[in-house]
Amino acid sequence: MTGFELLFRDGYARIGRLPTPHGNIETPALLPVLHPDQERQAIPASELAAGFGVKAAISSAYILWRQPELRARAEAEGLHRLLGFDGPLMTDSGAFQQHAYGHVEVGPEEILEFQNRIGSDIATVLDIFVESTAAPEEAQRGVEETIARSKVARGARPGLLAVPVQGGAYPELRYRSAHAASEVGDVLAIGGVVPLLEQYRFAELAVQLLAARPALAPERPVHLFGAGHPVLFAFAALFGVDLFDSSSYHKFARRDAVMFPEGTVPLDSIRESICDCRACREVPLPELRGRPVAEREHQLARHNLAACVSEVARVRQAIRDGALWELAEQRAAGHPALFAGLRVAVRGARWFATVEPESRDQFRWCSPLSGLRPGVIRFLARLGVWKQGRGPYRYHPRVRLTPGALRTVPSHASTGEPIAWETATPIGPVPLELLELYPVGNWMGPEQYEPAPPRSAPDPAEVDPAETEAQRLERWTQRHVAGVLTWCYGATLAEQLMEPGLGVVRSARSGRLRRLERDGVPWFTVRNDGLPQPTWAAAREIHRLLPTPRGRVGVLADAAPFVESGRTLFSSFGRPLDPSLLPGSVALLVDPEDRLLAVGRLLLSPSEIGRFQRGVAATILSHARAPPPTLEEEAPELFPLPPDPPAP
Ligand code: GUN
Numbered sequence: 001m002t003g004f005e006l007l008f009r010d011g012y013a014r015i016g017r018l019p020t021p022h023g024n025i026e027t028p029a030l031l032p033v034l035h036p037d038q039e040r041q042a043i044p045a046s047e048l049a050a051g052f053g054v055k056a057a058i059s060s061a062y063i064l065w066r067q068p069e070l071r072a073r074a075e076a077e078g079l080h081r082l083l084g085f086d087g088p089l090m091t092d093s094g095a096f097q098q099h100a101y102g103h104v105e106v107g108p109e110e111i112l113e114f115q116n117r118i119g120s121d122i123a124t125v126l127d128i129f130v131e132s133t134a135a136p137e138e139a140q141r142g143v144e145e146t147i148a149r150s151k152v153a154r155g156a157r158p159g160l161l162a163v164p165v166q167g168g169a170y171p172e173l174r175y176r177s178a179h180a181a182s183e184v185g186d187v188l189a190i191g192g193v194v195p196l197l198e199q200y201r202f203a204e205l206a207v208q209l210l211a212a213r214p215a216l217a218p219e220r221p222v223h224l225f226g227a228g229h230p231v232l233f234a235f236a237a238l239f240g241v242d243l244f245d246s247s248s249y250h251k252f253a254r255r256d257a258v259m260f261p262e263g264t265v266p267l268d269s270i271r272e273s274i275c276d277c278r279a280c281r282e283v284p285l286p287e288l289r290g291r292p293v294a295e296r297e298h299q300l301a302r303h304n305l306a307a308c309v310s311e312v313a314r315v316r317q318a319i320r321d322g323a324l325w326e327l328a329e330q331r332a333a334g335h336p337a338l339f340a341g342l343r344v345a346v347r348g349a350r351w352f353a354t355v356e357p358e359s360r361d362q363f364r365w366c367s368p369l370s371g372l373r374p375g376v377i378r379f380l381a382r383l384g385v386w387k388q389g390r391g392p393y394r395y396h397p398r399v400r401l402t403p404g405a406l407r408t409v410p411s412h413a414s415t416g417e418p419i420a421w422e423t424a425t426p427i428g429p430v431p432l433e434l435l436e437l438y439p440v441g442n443w444m445g446p447e448q449y450e451p452a453p454p455r456s457a458p459d460p461a462e463v464d465p466a467e468t469e470a471q472r473l474e475r476w477t478q479r480h481v482a483g484v485l486t487w488c489y490g491a492t493l494a495e496q497l498m499e500p501g502l503g504v505v506r507s508a509r510s511g512r513l514r515r516l517e518r519d520g521v522p523w524f525t526v527r528n529d530g531l532p533q534p535t536w537a538a539a540r541e542i543h544r545l546l547p548t549p550r551g552r553v554g555v556l557a558d559a560a561p562f563v564e565s566g567r568t569l570f571s572s573f574g575r576p577l578d579p580s581l582l583p584g585s586v587a588l589l590v591d592p593e594d595r596l597l598a599v600g601r602l603l604l605s606p607s608e609i610g611r612f613q614r615g616v617a618a619t620i621l622s623h624a625r626a627p628p629p630t631l632e633e634e635a636p637e638l639f640p641l642p643p644d645p646p647a648p
């Protein structure tokens with residue numbers, strides 16, 4: 001069983017941990033290809049680990065098997081000794097060679113048995129490589145054969161099994177193949193895309209990745225065969241690709257092609273020392289031109305690998321920061337083909353809907369696609385629902401979303417019910433009540449750095465002279481809080497939570513909502529993303545008023561006592577109840593009788609809870625019962641106090 005665990009995430013992209021017999025693979029990870037023949041390996045395996053921090057690699061079982069001498073040694077010594085690498089090793093099956101040469105002399109059973117015998121940590125099914133040019137019937141045959149072989153392979157493979165996903169250019173076939181792979185595979189490996197990668201057909205790649213995505217089991221790592229260029233990693237990670245592999249670092253080196261996260265540059269054109277990776281510190285790129293072929297190839301392979309490894313690290317950091325869209329857009333600026341691929345991704349916003357986090361720390365504008373990110377599309381869709389039954393909103397051009405726009409109470413916003421105001425934001429008019437929410441609340445875009453038109457005083461016609469400033473402020477505040485609570489819980493519950501006695505605390509500096517109280521008791525704290533987080537008292541009230549299953553995640557009876565006393569909810573003990581919750585949502589954690597145990601913040605989406613066998617589903621924010629007393633608290637007589645120190 002795959003023990004894959006999700007640790008951090010940004011949408012589909014995740015920092016995860018895949019245990020193997022030779023240690024964990026921390027994803028996203030690049031598995032560089034290790035050539036089975038040491039003579040043809042550009043960088044010695046020992047240097048991969050020690051010099052580049054490579055923790056896992058991939059090799060070709062087929063190439064090993066094909067050469068009698070290597071085959072015998074692999075069977076005698078095992079794969080790890082043969083390759084001189086003691087971390088996790090995946091092996092590929094020969095499907096790519098079958099495709100390239102038209103045939104392989106080995107059958108699917110035999111090559112799988114061979115992978116078992118030599119101690120591969122992740123063995124791969126011998127699939128049928130389906131070209132993107134394949135006719136529908138041919139593609140269908142390839143997919144069916146791959147599925148049949150995968151089922152047989154599962155029965156013959158005790159360890160981790162990578163099951164390829166084929167389907168050529170046909171989204172329905174990709175979906176079917178991904179679905180079938182998810183039933184038997186530990187690693188789901190998207191295949192048949194090398195021609196798309198080589199020809200920069202990233203828009204077509206995006207179509208296929210999106211087609212497969214909903215059918216890929218979320219609790220399994222996803223591999224992308226042949227993806228080994230740093231331009232691609234952020235892009236592929238957006239679709240939830242966890243593992244990359246490639247011999248590109250060496251192949252590119254052989255033709256004097258220098259890899260960068262922004263694209264490929266011919267060595268000949270490099271006249272400046274533009275890189276200071278470990279290879280380029282030894283021999284700067286401009287000097288490499290004059291060196292002998294073998295040295296050039298070796299040094300460039302090392303540079304290329306360093307570029308790949310450091311870009312994967314960037315991707316990992318971006319996932320932790322919730323900034324992967326930013327990174328993907330920055331990379332897409334490097335090549336229009338990648339931009340075209342990203343355009344497919346934003347058009348598929350609804351594919352991202354279930355894993356798109358509730359909010360992020362920051363929204364940083366990076367490209368013309370920024371305003372179309374799934375987080376924006378979702379906000380606008382939800383806004384449409386929120387506005388229903390709220391009377392017309394009148395556009396008010398005077399409030400612009402500039403730094404400090406929220407520092408002052410928009411006095412003109414409080415005028416004459418039922419008129420309400422909305423104002424220009426970079427994603428269109430947004431009601432003033434919602435200006436603190438992601439993505440508008442923490443939007444960082446060029447418009448903020450352009451001179452703003454002068455703000456005029458409120459139109460006298462809008463101001464009711466009988467109303468004092470304090471009354472206006474109070475009315476605006478009520479409206480503001482009701483708007484935000486409705487955004488979170490719907491109108492009915494918001495109204496109930498707004499009962500008399502609600503006190504509102506704003507930040508003195510920024511004017512933003514900070515805290516809601518009821519009769520002086522803390523009720524909600526408002527986070528930096530503008531979303532109110534209920535205290536335990538408020539959560540109990542929400543639980544009472546909000547009909548099941550809304551807002552809830554189930555906790556199995558076995559785990560209830562732990563969660564109730566504040567222990568993390570692990571995925572295997574959780575069950576989804578409300579499918580509309582999102583990663584990052586605050587959820588009511590309830591036992592099978594709907595008793596409220598705790599309030600948690602979700603790491604997993606409901607569709608993932610219970611499916612991951614390992615790892616956290618939700619961290620706990622507040623809980624029903626204090627943790628059980630420690631022995632020291634229960635029996636203080638067993639822990640005598642040390643004697644008082646002597647008086648000075
Ligand atoms: N390497 C590159 N593409 C593929 C593929 O589609 N299947 C397998 N098994 N290996 C590959």
Ligand code: ZN
Pocket residue numbers: 275276277278279280281303306
């Ligand atoms: Zn370099």
